[in-house]
Amino acid sequence: MIELFSADTPNGKKISIMLEEINFDYKVTKVNLLEGEQFKLEFKKISPFSKIPVIIDHDNNREPIFESGAILMYLGEKSNKFYEKKNRLKINQWLMGQMGYIGPMIGQHHQFHHYNPGKSEFGEERYFKITKAIYGDLDERLGQSKYLAGDNYTIADIATWPWIARHEWHDVGLKNYKNLTRWYLEIAKRSAVIKGYKFMNKELEIPLP
Numbered sequence: 258m259i260e261l262f263s264a265d266t267p268n269g270k271k272i273s274i275m276l277e278e279i280n281f282d283y284k285v286t287k288v289n290l291l292e293g294e295q296f297k298l299e300f301k302k303i304s305p306f307s308k309i310p311v312i313i314d315h316d317n318n319r320e321p322i323f324e325s326g327a328i329l330m331y332l333g334e335k336s337n338k339f340y341e342k343k344n345r346l347k348i349n350q351w352l353m354g355q356m357g358y359i360g361p362m363i364g365q366h367h368q369f370h371h372y373n374p375g376k377s378e379f380g381e382e383r384y385f386k387i388t389k390a391i392y393g394d395l396d397e398r399l400g401q402s403k404y405l406a407g408d409n410y411t412i413a414d415i416a417t418w419p420w421i422a423r424h425e426w427h428d429v430g431l432k433n434y435k436n437l438t439r440w441y442l443e444i445a446k447r448s449a450v451i452k453g454y455k456f457m458n459k460e461l462e463i464p465l466p
Contacts, residue, residue: 258282258283258284258315258316259276259281259282259283259284259312259313259314259315259316259332260283260284260286260312260313260315261273261276261283261284261285261286261310261311261312262286262288262300262303262304262309262310262311262312262313263285263286263287263288263309263310263311263456263457264287264288264289264290264309264310264457265456265457265458266290266309267360267419267420267422267423268308268309268310268325268360268419269309269310269456269457270419270422270453270454270456271310271325271328271329271415271416271419272310272312272325272328272329272332273285273452273453273454273456273457274415274418274419274449274450274453274454275328275329275332275333275339275412275415275453276332276453277448277449277450277452277453277456278338278339278415278447278449278450278453279332279336279338279339280449281332281336285456285457287457288300288309290309295307295308295309302321303321303323304321304323305323306323308323308324310323310325310328311323311328312328312331312332314331314335317335324356325356325416326352326353326355326356326416329352329412329415329416330349330352330412332412333411333412339409339410339411339412339415340411340412341409341411344406344407344409344411347406347407348406348411348412348413350406351405351406351411351413351417352412352413352416354413355413355416355417355420356416358391359391359395359417359420360416360420362384362387362388362391363384363388363391363420363423363427365380365384365387366384366385366387366388366426366427367423367426368380368384369381369383369384370384370385370426370427370428371426385427385428385429388427388429389429392427392429392431392434392437393434395417395421395434395436395437395440396434396435396436396437397436398436399436399437399439399440400436403440404440405417405440410444414440414444418441418444418445418450419454421437421441422441422445422454422463422464423464424441424464424466425464431466432466438466441466442465442466445463445465450463451463
């Protein structure tokens, strides 16, 4: 059984969606970010940077695994799903693109544009432009390929999709990017994605373009 320490964020949803996709038994231990539970000593012992998500595989070595990309790779290898060996280099590239660029940059856009508007014109303009560029880059890629790493749905898609699921916060206009919209809606119809998206709030609905 997998224990998932998480919160209802895009990074948290990556792992709940993956666990639903591979049909692994798991339980969720909520980490209340607003109350600062991520900074408590007991959580920092399993997450050195005080970030969610973290998993503990109670069927294996009980070693905590932090960083959502590393968790997806571990679960992909363990389940032998969505992380095919013959295409692993390309999957890793798109996964690292999400981890190092897409998530951090869109996350800053959330901070300046959604949570703290009016506090920094420079920050709002910078991260809006970067987020718009990310939409364009993803749209271009998905005009060439069904999924990010090729013809098959992989952990690279699972990592990226929850960030685009916050498109209403971005004010970029997802529907203006037809290839990205096609990809987003195809993934949004997957039963595991629907369940994983609602892992902490059953009332949530996936936002349409």
